[in-house]
Amino acid sequence: MKIALTSFAAALAPALPAAAQEAPKEAPSPGAIVAAAPAKDWVAIAPADLLVMTLAGPAHGPRQAVHDPGSGSGAGGTKRQVVIQLIPAPFSQGWVGNVRKLAAAHWWDGLAITRVQDNYVVQWGDPEAEDKARAKPLPARLAKVPESEYLTRIEGPAAQATLASAAIVHPSNGNAVQALLSDPYAFMTTIVAGFPIGLRPHEDAPPPKLSVWPVHCYGMVGVGRNYSPDTGSGTELYTVIGHAPRHLDRNIALVGRVVEGIEHLSSLPRGTGALGFYEKADQRVPIVSIRLASELPAAEQPRFQYLSTESESFARYADARANRRDPFFIVPAGGADICNIPVPVRRAK
Amino acid sequence: MKIALTSFAAALAPALPAAAQEAPKEAPSPGAIVAAAPAKDWVAIAPADLLVMTLAGPAHGPRQAVHDPGSGSGAGGTKRQVVIQLIPAPFSQGWVGNVRKLAAAHWWDGLAITRVQDNYVVQWGDPEAEDKARAKPLPARLAKVPESEYLTRIEGPAAQATLASAAIVHPSNGNAVQALLSDPYAFMTTIVAGFPIGLRPHEDAPPPKLSVWPVHCYGMVGVGRNYSPDTGSGTELYTVIGHAPRHLDRNIALVGRVVEGIEHLSSLPRGTGALGFYEKADQRVPIVSIRLASELPAAEQPRFQYLSTESESFARYADARANRRDPFFIVPAGGADICNIPVPVRRAK
DSSP: OOOOHHHHHHHHHGGGGGGGSOOOOOOOOHHHHHHTTGGEEEEEEEEGGGGEEEEEEEHHHHHHHHHTTTOOOOOTEEEEEOOOOOOOOTHHHHHHHHHHHHHHHHTTTTTTEEEEEETTTTEEEEETOOTTTTTTOOOOTTOOHHHHHHHHETTHHHHHHHHHHHHGSSSSOOOHHHHHHHTTTEEEEEEEEOOOOOOOSSSSSOOOEEEEOOOOOTTTEEOOSTTTTTOSSSEEEEEEEEOOOGGGTTTSSSSEEEEEOTTTHSSOOOOGGGGGGSGGGHHHHHHHHEEEEEGSOGGOOEEEEEEOSSSHHHHHHHHHHHHOTTTSSSSOOOOOOOOGGGGEEOOOO | OOOOHHHHHHHHHGGGGGGSSSSSSOOOHHHHHTOOGGGGGGEEOOGGGGGHHHHEEEHHHHHHHHHHHTTOOOOTTTEEEEEEEEEOOOSSHHHHHHHHHHTTTTTTTEEEEEEEOSSSSSEEEEEETTHHHHHOOOTTTTOOOGGGOOOOOOOOEHHHHHHHHHGGGTTTSHHHHHHHOOOTSEEEEEEETTEEEEEESSSSSOOOOOEEEEEETTTTEEEEOOOOOOOOSSSSEEHHHHHHHGGGGTTEEEEEEEEOOOOHHTTTTOOOOOOGBOSGGGGGGEEEEEGGGSSSGGGGOOOOOEOOOTSSHHHHHHHHHSOSSSSSSSSOOOOOGGGOOOOOOEOOO
């Protein structure tokens, strides 16, 4: 596919403020920029968009608990809790709808983490899924989502806005188009509404028509499936615990990302079977429950915010990730891949 | 920095066989290509270039051991052993020399893993390093390596050969230069002598003069340091256990990569202190020993081979990583980042 870049350069140019092209000689660290972001730049995540997974056993696994049962990081305390934000529209909404139904049905309760593959994924679901006689019955009316839904097509003002937001990822590079093209898996990448996405044009001429899709960064949560044309129902979920397996983009649905507690998954013992599956039933980690946070008593609902990926603070943060000028660094990279600009998340006060 | 691409396109063109530009409609998986590679494509790693780190405690940590003490993966059996290949010349040889001296002096024996930061690094060394009264004395004559050694400069035939090898990473893309440019951290990336590297030209005109440097992929081992101009001695080492932190490239020395047993590091409980340091001494994981494999009794020396990164098998493997056509996939990515093409390693028979 040949694409003339000039039209996209033109589409992007207005989004680049002149000041952003002059890199400052010194700058705060990414963390300092996030810490200084004003309250208006933080976006609340609705409890209805959060899943709370509680695993059996104390926080951080037996080893750390032996020394200090109270040392679990995060607000989960001694519970092994993982909090997942579901991806907003327009992405993957067929699968997200299924995940909501499964959570509402308490379907995962009593099931297990079945697979931990180093530098790849942790996966959970029904260990007996392949055995029709023993598999757990599914809730009624789960959607069967077609493969075409791996991509979302947008055009007109929405596409223009997406392209414009793409420019924030490397505002100080001088040549935004070149920097944004520096992704071997997508025509461009950006971060929209708190999620990393890839995009490519359908047509060359403006106004652009785009295909967009969420991408497999660390902590993203996806939908296990069998061979095509199966697309998975959402019963088998996984999260990325290694280098971004971007070859899965556009091949599997992504439904969210872990916003707290991923260490309870990433530090689990690796499975020794093929693909990292646990070989014995008692190696699996039991799931106590998975709930939509909105179903919990109000006092127990976790409250999170993410740094608006459309904010000036985020633009400065992304620039600092791509061009580290804080004291430890001697050579700023001059760029960053999309998965090395994780979206900041915090507990709301 | 403006770079005319045409001269580099010319330098690369001869390395692209015509056949490689015709993508086959079906192809084996990367794993199948590796399994079918002929013996001549495997390169032995000399025991003198391997470090064997033995951690206290049984394989896979207490949890898995409780269920099955013998279930540790790899040839390490029930021992928690991590094997590291030191990077060959011309990269980082000042630091590699120090690491060899430290191993020969058995310097790390009795020290500990002090830091496990999720999606970042595991670090080990002397927990008392900052306290002069309690720090472990260093072996004599450790080199003090200047920052200029983060980069290696090559030119002439060596540079031409490096550029030519760069083409193997995406042989079926048709436009190798464009694909190889798809890295936001380097002008180009490639894999040479078993290690991922970045490169950029010093001068525009052929014959090219290049700066080359190893890059921070999953499992790479680097040298902790304090603020510039300190470059670290090699006493504090770390390995990457998350998404490639490529912003560290050219800012820290890399001395090798883990070739076996990384799960003994990546599955450790995360430290709850700043930067993932363990807050209490008894949370640290004791190091029983770190030895050059050549110092072990012959029968205990681990024997490894890597798939020659200059071989036709590797070119096919890299192409398959970038363009998955095996049955699970419906859309080949059309590219891969350098860290998503891990170099295959196996135990020698």
